[in-house]
Amino acid sequence: MDEVAESLDALARHRLGGTKISGLTRLTAGASQEIWRFNVIANDGETPLILRRAPGGIRVSETAIGPEIEAALIQAAHAAGVPVPIVRWVLTEEDGLGRGYVMSCVDGETLGGRIARGETFAHARTVLAGQCGAALAATHRIDPDAFPTLKRLTPLEFVTQYLDAYRATEWPRPVFDLAFRWLLDRCPAPPESPRLVHGDFRNGNIMVGEDGLRAVLDWELAHVADPMEDLGWICANSWRFGVEAKPVGGFGLREDLWAGYEAAGGVKVDPDRALFWEVFGSLRWGVMCSGMFTSFRTTDPVVERAVIARRTSETEIDLLRLLAA
Numbered sequence: 001m002d003e004v005a006e007s008l009d010a011l012a013r014h015r016l017g018g019t020k021i022s023g024l025t026r027l028t029a030g031a032s033q034e035i036w037r038f039n040v041i042a043n044d045g046e047t048p049l050i051l052r053r054a055p056g057g058i059r060v061s062e063t064a065i066g067p068e069i070e071a072a073l074i075q076a077a078h079a080a081g082v083p084v085p086i087v088r089w090v091l092t093e094e095d096g097l098g099r100g101y102v103m104s105c106v107d108g109e110t111l112g113g114r115i116a117r118g119e120t121f122a123h124a125r126t127v128l129a130g131q132c133g134a135a136l137a138a139t140h141r142i143d144p145d146a147f148p149t150l151k152r153l154t155p156l157e158f159v160t161q162y163l164d165a166y167r168a169t170e171w172p173r174p175v176f177d178l179a180f181r182w183l184l185d186r187c188p189a190p191p192e193s194p195r196l197v198h199g200d201f202r203n204g205n206i207m208v209g210e211d212g213l214r215a216v217l218d219w220e221l222a223h224v225a226d227p228m229e230d231l232g233w234i235c236a237n238s239w240r241f242g243v244e245a246k247p248v249g250g251f252g253l254r255e256d257l258w259a260g261y262e263a264a265g266g267v268k269v270d271p272d273r274a275l276f277w278e279v280f281g282s283l284r285w286g287v288m289c290s291g292m293f294t295s296f297r298t299t300d301p302v303v304e305r306a307v308i309a310r311r312t313s314e315t316e317i318d319l320l321r322l323l324a325a
Contacts, residue, residue: 001026007096008038008051015089016049016102018042032064032220037105049088053100064220065150067091071101073196073219076146081138083215106215108207113241115208116250124212129252131213132206133260136230139216140195140266144224147196151223154190158225159183159280166287169294175316179283182323188226188273195227202239203249231257231269232277237318238285238311247278279322286315 005024012018018040027035036051054067065073071090078084085103115121115128144150153161163180166173199221207215233239235247235254243250248257258269289312296305 004036004051004097008036011089011095011097011102012040015095016040018047022046023048033067033218034100048105050085050103050105051097051100052103053091053098056098058098065222067100067220069147069149070219070222071103073142073147073222074103076142077139077216077219080142082135083213085215085217106207108209108214110204110207110217112203112239112250115203115206116241116243116246120210121208121251124208124210125246125251127212128208129248129256130260130263132201132234132248132252133231133257133262133266134264135213135216136198136201136227137261137264137266139198139201139230140227142196144194144196147222147224150196152194153223153225155226155276156184156187156190158229159187162280162284162287165291169287169290171290173286173290173312173316175319176283176286179279179319179323183276183280183283186276188276191226191228194224197223197225197227197230199223199230200233201230202234202236203241203251204239206249226273226277227267228269228273229277229280231261231274232279233281233284235274235278236281236285237321238282238315275322279319282315282318282322286312286319289315 001024005021008021008024012021020041021038022041024036024038027037034053034055037048038051039046039048052067068090071087074084075087078086085106087101087103089102091097091100109115109121115124159180166176166180198216198219200218201216205216205218206213207217234249234257237244240246240250246252247254254274258274262268289308292305292309296302296309
């Protein structure tokens with residue numbers, strides 16, 4: 001804590017237009033990145049900011065794009081009309097904080113259960129699905145050629161990637177086997193125009209206020225693929241937080257999501273293609289959960305990894321319901 005505070009004090013003076021910082025707190029949010037909140041003190045008052053950095057400043061997951069590209073993506077998203085925090089500074093080696101970036105602090109709620117069920121967000125839930133659709137349409141307008149290092153994946157390559165990850169767990173799960181067969185039998189052709197997709201757009205990775213969507217967060221899994229992937233992922237039951245009747249994040253209907261997407265310039269949604277990606281989303285999360293136990297036992301022995309690993313069985317139930325519908 002002291003080392004981070006000292007480095008942020010220097011950053012405030014040299015890069016952030018202040019004299020020092022106050023109120024440094026590490027937040028519990030962020031499963032794969034460190035999130036710190038602090039205030040920059042200047043002559044005209046205090047400005048709350050957020051530091052998002054790699055764990056310890058150096059460890060970046062193999063599946064993540066890295067904080068530097070993530071910061072560039074957020075800047076591109078802002079230019080495209082996506083509600084996002086404003087990136088204030090991308091860390092350099094001289095800053096002494098490792099890899100990460102500083103961004104504006106957006107007020108609101110990120111806890112999915114509160115967004116889906118809390119009385120405070122009753123009005124927000126009436127508009128949120130459409131707002132999410134509009135945000136995804138804007139996201140998919142970002143030029144993927146501006147980010148040549150991002151992974152490019154066809155639907156078949158994506159399914160195969162997770163099939164390989166599932167087999168690597170060496171723990172047979174008949175429901176997963178059935179779901180992979182279902183996906184392989186119905187795998188759509190690559191889209192004519194692959195788009196930049198967020199990759200993890202869901203309840204829990206959005207900032208919501210009483211008025212609805214305020215910011216799209218956590219861009220570390222962005223890649224170039226079928227834009228329908230984003231629309232299916234947010235509908236996976238794992239992100240409904242117990243409100244199963246509202247498939248879009250526990251707060252809205254698919255039809256409202258799709259209408260918001262199309263009205264904001266997104267391509268016309270094919271319900272069958274969207275269903276494919278919803279099934280894939282549930283299976284993808286299941287495979288990710290089942291792989292958490294290995295992480296817990298080896299490289300990242302935190303309780304959160306073990307807790308997430310236990311959720312694998314939930315996705316098996318979700319998949320059986322989807323495949324039987």
